[in-house]
């Protein structure tokens with residue numbers, strides 16, 4: 291499997307790149323991303339959860355089986371104790387000495403047969419001090435030598451009771467009782483996974499056996515009593531395990547708990563059943579279990595396939611009297627029950643996760659659809675806006691960020707519309723203004739031109755009349771007035787012509803500070819300036835600027851005279867210059883402390899013929915001409931005014947002028 295991050299990267303890349311450049315719609319991308327996260331986390335959640343559950347369920351079952359095996363062990367040793375107790379009790383009976391002396395009465399026989407029955411023993415046998423059988427409660431065979439039996443032999447030598455589990459050969463079983471030989475005889479049943487064996491049957495028996503010495507009054511060994519319980523086909527131990535440990539519980543018609551005693555690898559006592567319900571006697575243990583338990587002598591815990599079902603199993607070696615491993619004790623829990631519990635839990639778990647996933651999917655789709663429709667509406671409105679429909683609006687459907695976005699969009703559309711209206715209005719005004727200015731200019735030029743010649747005539751003829759001595763001084767005075775007024779008219783006309791002609795400036799390198807100082811020197815001595823305090827603040831670092839000096843001088847004079855006129859002879863005039871390095875320009879400021887300009891007039895002061903002065907004092911061309919000159923120099927003229935405080939005009943000239951500027955040189 292690829293690492294998770296690489297899959298995540300590829301997925302997000304795919305989500306972002308799908309459908310070429312434009313990519314998937316945000317809603318789909320959100321949905322896919324969410325789904326990927328939800329499904330991935332649910333998957334991890336489920337896998338981890340299921341693993342934890344199964345590990346828990348199975349480990350619990352295994353833990354249980356381990357304790358069950360101990361219980362089985364206990365029941366098994368308990369049974370052995372019972373056999374030894376029976377042997378010991380018999381050996382202690384008084385009539386036994388009599389019997390060993392050869393006095394075997396029917397009464398004694400009856401008593402021993404009854405005892406064997408009541409104690410459910412398979413074997414109760416008495417030998418003499420050499421191990422030769424003198425009495426059998428299970429058959430009439432006597433006289434055979436049992437001294438080579440490992441348990442009997444031990445008692446003969448150690449003169450102490452001995453007991454344990456032991457393999458009893460078929461011949462001995464036959465002697466003890468033909469029925470026992472029959473009971474021990476087991477034909478092998480073919481079992482998958484069992485280890486291969488050449489034999490096909492088991493004729494020997496596995497027996498819990500206990501022997502006890504019998505002494506005479508002098509403490510001399512006179513015989514041995516041994517008792518035995520054949521385990522082959524004896525189901526008391528395994529069924530007791532089933533009953534006491536598993537309470538005989540059944541799952542779907544099958545015993546949950548099972549127990550088995552193996553002789554070597556063959557089931558000789560078990561409640562594991564075949565398909566037909568019969569006990570699986572003769573079947574054999576799986577090879578790997580045999581290897582671990584019998585060959586290596588270690589317990590085996592884990593899953594095991596037993597006859598035809600899986601069991602959670604525990605196997606333990608059975609050690610014979612000599613310590614050699616001769617069989618296996620087994621307990622097992624039907625795995626199916628635990629698997630079903632596990633599966634049910636997993637199913638419930640997955641069900642919950644799946645419902646969570648489905649719910650999340652529905653939620654995601656609903657939310658993203660909502661987002662998507664909001665965004666679509668915004669996109670549509672934006673397109674309308676882009677196409678010039680400034681009335682486009684989006685309806686607000688939620689109070690979240692998208693709602694806020696809709697609000698912002700609407701606000702933007704509204705202010706765009708306002709701006710648009712303002713610009714339109716402004717443009718209209720500007721067009722009208724420039725048209726008017728052009729018209730006025732044209733008109734002035736015509737009028738001025740037409741008036742110039744007649745005025746010239748008036749002046750000339752007035753001078754001629756003046757020279758005529760026949761006129762009285764009174765007439766001459768009037769003639770003088772005519773000349774003055776006519777000259778005034780000529781001045782106005784010259785101004786008009788200047789204004790309308792738009793003379794090209796004759797530019798040269800100029801010292802702006804010097805120009806300004808020259809202007810002051812020119813006007814300072816005039817009566818108008820007697821009571822005006824002039825302050826000059828000149829920037830010492832002013833660079834030389836390419837300008838038409840006479841035109842610029844005219845601008846300065848216009849502004850200075852305007853200031854003086856506004857202050858009506860008294861006040862403060864401040865002239866300053868400044869080099870604006872950042873803007874690569876120079877600035878000239880002319881400030882007065884006059885009455886200021888009201889808002890209404892502010893819009894008109896640069897118009898030709900706008901004046902607030904009495905007739906004969908101003909023609910209203912000064913600022914219009916100044917404006918024209920400054921613009922001709924690619925400069926700018928700005929005005930700031932506070933009513934009652936004063937007015938300040940600021941002229942700025944760029945250092946580097948355009949194509950019609952410095953390089954032209956004209």
Ligand SMILES: Nc1ncnc2c1ncn2[C@@H]1O[C@H](COP(=O)(O)OP(=O)(O)O)[C@@H](O)[C@H]1O
Pocket residue numbers: 848852853854856882884885886887891895900901902903907908909910911912913914937
């Ligand atoms: N410094 C100033 N203070 C107040 N008003 C001013 C000033 N300069 C110009 N104005 C106003 O601008 C008008 C136009 O000025 P201008 O074009 O020079 O014409 P004129 O001086 O002949 O009136 C003036 O009549 C005056 O009302």
Ligand SMILES: [Mg+2]
Pocket residue numbers: 848851852908910911912913
């Ligand atoms: Mg003026």
